[in-house]
Amino acid sequence: MESGMSKIDEVMEIKALRRVISAYLNYTAAAEEDIKRWERSFTKLSSSHKALLRHLPKKHEELRRCVRVNSFFIINMLQAFDPPFDMGDGGGGLDTQDLTPERDSNIPSANCNKRQAIESNMQGKVPKSEILEPVKSSSTGTIRSCDEWSATLAQARAEEQGEALGRKIEDNMPKDSTRESVGNGEAMGADMKHFSLKLDAYNGLDLDHPSYQLHVPSADVDKVRCIIRNIVRDWGEEGMTERAQCYAPILQELQLCFPHRSQESPPSCLVPGAGLGRLACEISRLGFITQGNEFSYYMLMCSSFILNQTQAPLEWTLYPWIHSNCNSLTNEDQLRAVQFPDLHPGSAGITEGFSMCAGDFVEVYSHPSQAEAWDAVVSCFFIDTAHNIVEYLEVIAKALKPGGVWINLGPLLYHFADAHSYSQEEEMSIELSLEDVKMVASHYGLILKKESMIETTYTANCKSMMQNRYFASFWTMVKEQGPGLQDNLPLEPLSNHRNCEH
Numbered sequence: 001m002e003s004g005m006s007k008i009d010e011v012m013e014i015k016a017l018r019r020v021i022s023a024y025l026n027y028t029a030a031a032e033e034d035i036k037r038w039e040r041s042f043t044k045l046s047s048s049h050k051a052l053l054r055h056l057p058k059k060h061e062e063l064r065r066c067v068r069v070n071s072f073f074i075i076n077m078l079q080a081f082d083p084p085f086d087m088g089d090g091g092g093g094l095d096t097q098d099l100t101p102e103r104d105s106n107i108p109s110a111n112c113n114k115r116q117a118i119e120s121n122m123q124g125k126v127p128k129s130e131i132l133e134p135v136k137s138s139s140t141g142t143i144r145s146c147d148e149w150s151a152t153l154a155q156a157r158a159e160e161q162g163e164a165l166g167r168k169i170e171d172n173m174p175k176d177s178t179r180e181s182v183g184n185g186e187a188m189g190a191d192m193k194h195f196s197l198k199l200d201a202y203n204g205l206d207l208d209h210p211s212y213q214l215h216v217p218s219a220d221v222d223k224v225r226c227i228i229r230n231i232v233r234d235w236g237e238e239g240m241t242e243r244a245q246c247y248a249p250i251l252q253e254l255q256l257c258f259p260h261r262s263q264e265s266p267p268s269c270l271v272p273g274a275g276l277g278r279l280a281c282e283i284s285r286l287g288f289i290t291q292g293n294e295f296s297y298y299m300l301m302c303s304s305f306i307l308n309q310t311q312a313p314l315e316w317t318l319y320p321w322i323h324s325n326c327n328s329l330t331n332e333d334q335l336r337a338v339q340f341p342d343l344h345p346g347s348a349g350i351t352e353g354f355s356m357c358a359g360d361f362v363e364v365y366s367h368p369s370q371a372e373a374w375d376a377v378v379s380c381f382f383i384d385t386a387h388n389i390v391e392y393l394e395v396i397a398k399a400l401k402p403g404g405v406w407i408n409l410g411p412l413l414y415h416f417a418d419a420h421s422y423s424q425e426e427e428m429s430i431e432l433s434l435e436d437v438k439m440v441a442s443h444y445g446l447i448l449k450k451e452s453m454i455e456t457t458y459t460a461n462c463k464s465m466m467q468n469r470y471f472a473s474f475w476t477m478v479k480e481q482g483p484g485l486q487d488n489l490p491l492e493p494l495s496n497h498r499n500c501e502h
Contacts, residue, residue: 066319234278273382397444
C-alpha cells in the first residue's frame, strides 16, 4: 500500500506496529506470570490458612483457562490483520539491531486507552511514530475504508498456508475439549471449523518471526488488557449500560439536529477518537456518511477485526475481568465470560461510505481539503486527549460546514497533565476549565446551543466494588453561518437532564 510518507517515517511506523503486535503476543506470558505470582503468595500461607482457602489452586487453573480463551481471540485477530505497510516477513528493511528488546522498549507507543491508564497510574507516552501522515494526493487524508482494512488473500495461497496456520492455531487455541468451559455447550471443534472458514483471510504475517517476539514493557501489555475492556464497552452485551449513558444521547441529538436525512445525499459525520468503532457504526446506521478517526494501532487492529472479520452476533468469548483479584464480590463474577459482538457489523445496515481514518486528528483534519467538509462532528471522551485542546477546537471548527453541528460528551481528564511523572521529556499539556473550553470554542465560531451533565462510567466492571464515575459535559454547538443565514437551534441553559428538547 502506498503510504505517502518518507522512508524513515515508514520505518518508524513499522517499528511501532511491530511493538504493538509484540504487546499482543506478550499477553499470555504476562498473564501467566501474574497467576504464578498469586500462586507463590498462596504457598507462603500456613497450613491452616491454606486449608481455609483450598479452592484457590482450582481458581488459578480456571484463570489459566480463561487466559487461553483470551489468547485464542488475540491470535485470530492478529492472523486476520492486514498491515498498512509491507512488513517483509518481519524484516521490513530494518537493521535487526534496531529491534532488540532493549532498544524497542525505549520507543514510546500510543496508549490505547489513556483514560484507564490514568486511573491505574500506568500511562504511556504518545509518539510521533504512531502517526500516519496525510496522503498528499488524497482529499481526505490517510483513509482506509472497512474493506481496505480487511485482510484478503487468493484461495490458492490460503490452501498453501492452511496446514501451517492450522498448526499455529492449534498451538494457541484453548486446550479445553469442549466449549462448555468457555460459556456454552457447543463442541470446541466448532471453533476450529469456524476458523478454517477464515483461512482465506490469512495474510502471511509470520508471528513467530523474531521481530514480533520483543519483550515489551508491562505498560504495553496493560494496553492489551485495556482493549479487552473496551471490547466489552463497545461490543459486549454487558456494555449496554455505558452505551446507553454515552452513545444514546448523542444518537438522539443527531437525529434531532438532522431530522430529514436524504438517502440520495446523506449528511456527513466525523467521529474523532473512534476507538473500536461502535459509535461510528451506530451513526452510520442512522443514515450518515460516517468516518471514524483513530490514532492507536491497538484500537485499529481490533476494530478492523470486529468490523470486517466477525461472522455472527456473539461469535467470540472473552474473560475481561480476570487480570485483577481486587474488588470482586465473588470468584464467579471475576471469572464470568463476555460474548461479542452483540451487533454484527456486516448485518447492521451501515450506510455506504462508512470508513476509518488512521492517524493523528490534528495532522489529518487540519489539511486544507478538510476545511468545511463535515455536516457534523461527534466526539465522546475525546477532547481531553489533546496536548493542546485549543488546537483540537480550532480543527473541529474549521472542519465543520457553516451551520454544522458539534456534539460532544466527556470529562476533562487531561491525559498529559501528569506526564512529568512518567516521561523523561517535558510534555506539553494545556488544561482548561470547562468554562475556558466553551470560551475558546466561541472564539472559533462554535455557538453553544444546548448543555447538560451526564453521570457515567468508562469501561467499568459493573460487578466490581470500585466504580470510577464521571460527570461528563454533554453539549451541542453550531458553527456560525454566513451573513444573512440563521440556524434553527435555540440556546438552552445548563441542566442536569440527559436530553434537551428543541
